[in-house]
Amino acid sequence: QQQVKQSPQSLIVQKGGISIINCAYENTAFDYFPWYQQFPGKGPALLIAIRPDVSEKKEGRFTISFNKSAKQFSLHIMDSQPGDSATYFCAANYASTLTFGKGTMLLVSP
Amino acid sequence: GAVVSQHPSRVICKSGTSVKIECRSLDFQATTMFWYRQFPKQSLMLMATSNEGSKATYEQGVEKDKFLINHASLTLSTLTVTSAHPEDSSFYICSAYRTPEGETQYFGPGTRLLVL
Numbered sequence: 274q275q276q277v278k279q280s281p282q283s284l285i286v287q288k289g290g291i292s293i294i295n296c297a298y299e300n301t302a303f304d305y306f307p308w309y310q311q312f313p314g315k316g317p318a319l320l321i322a323i324r325p326d327v328s329e330k331k332e333g334r335f336t337i338s339f340n341k342s343a344k345q346f347s348l349h350i351m352d353s354q355p356g357d358s359a360t361y362f363c364a365a366n367y368a369s370t371l372t373f374g375k376g377t378m379l380l381v382s383p
Numbered sequence: 384g385a386v387v388s389q390h391p392s393r394v395i396c397k398s399g400t401s402v403k404i405e406c407r408s409l410d411f412q413a414t415t416m417f418w419y420r421q422f423p424k425q426s427l428m429l430m431a432t433s434n435e436g437s438k439a440t441y442e443q444g445v446e447k448d449k450f451l452i453n454h455a456s457l458t459l460s461t462l463t464v465t466s467a468h469p470e471d472s473s474f475y476i477c478s479a480y481r482t483p484e485g486e487t488q489y490f491g492p493g494t495r496l497l498v499l
Contacts, residue, residue, distance in 0.1 A: 303485045316389075316476050316490040317427070324486075362426060369415060369480065371488055373426045 277365050279374025286381050292350040294377045296363035299344065303365035303372075308337065308348050311360045311376075320361070321348070353381045385411050387479050389491035396467055397499055404462045404494045406477030412457040413479035418450070418487065421474045433460040467498045 278297045286292045296306075305324055309317035321339045322328045324344065330337045336349040350357055358381050363374040386409040396402050406416055414435050419427040431452050432440045439452035449471075451463040459480075464471055474495055478488040 285435070298490075307487060314474075314493070314495070316387075316493045318490065319487055322487065366486065370429065370432070371417075375426045376424075378424075 277363060277372050277374045278281070279363050281377060282354065282375070283378040284380070286353045286379065288381055288383055289353060290355065290381075292353045292357065292381070293347060294363070294379070294381055295345065295375050296332060296360055296365075297343075297345045298365050300365070300367060300372075301344070301371075302322045302367050305366035306337070306346050307364050307366070308335075309362045309364065309373075311362065317362060350379075353379075355381045355383050357381050360382050384474060385479075385481050385489040387477065387489050387491040388468040389475075389477055389494050392492060393495040393497070395497045395499065398468050399466055402464045402496060404464075404465055404475055404477075404496075406460045406462070406479070406491055408416045408458045408489075411479075411481045412419075413460075413481065414457065414463045415452060416477055416479045418452060418460075418462050419476045421493075423474075424479060427476065430462075434498075453456065464496065467496070472496055472498045 289304045294305045307322035308320045311317040321332050323339050334351045360376045360378050362376045364371045379382045388407045390405045416433040421427050421478045430445045433452045433454040435454045441447045455462040459471040474491040
């Protein structure tokens with residue numbers, strides 16, 4: 274299965290709060306899991322990525338948690354800011370091809 | 384970082400005309416580039432994989448005669464939408480892997496196509 278299931282579809286978080294977006298996959302052959310941030314009318318920009326042999330990766334306010342046995346991974350945005358308001362896509366890579374989740378529209382209220 | 388550019392950023396054309404979109408890797412060589420299509424508030428849909436010096440590989444359901452892809456150099460891939468119709472209106476985005484093959488796809492800024 275090539276699907277990557279992403280939830281929630283949309284998310285509203287207060288400024289300073291934690292935003293959490295979850296993804297789940299079926300194909301155990303996936304070997305790389307990036308998260309992309311996309312602003313309206315722009316291309317996706319790589320935010321952070323993780324390999325399946327690592328359980329957690331942190332870069333600034335962004336953290337990926339990876340649970341290989343559950344085939345799930347999540348993005349945590351700490352101290353969420355209005356400038357973080359965007360659509361976030363998780364993805365999974367196999368054979369140089371990315372499979373994307375459906376996206377989460379995040380709104381951080383001031 | 385790795386920069387990918389697209390040109391034009393937006394184009395409006397009449398139904399029946401052909402439109403060419405360029406994708407360039409500015410600071411790295413890209414053996415493989417990808418073309419995606421994105422409808423409003425939807426995810427990215429892979430259309431085709433473009434390989435330098437060889438024919439593109441199209442995803443199921445994508446008409447190769449309608450969406451012509453040429454990857455003539457290690458820094459340039461082009462997508463030509465032939466005989467465009469209103470249903471081809473969409474946001475087209477390219478991406479590239481840095482060569483030698485890395486793990487990360489770097490995306491261009493996208494091209495908004497509107498067919499009248």
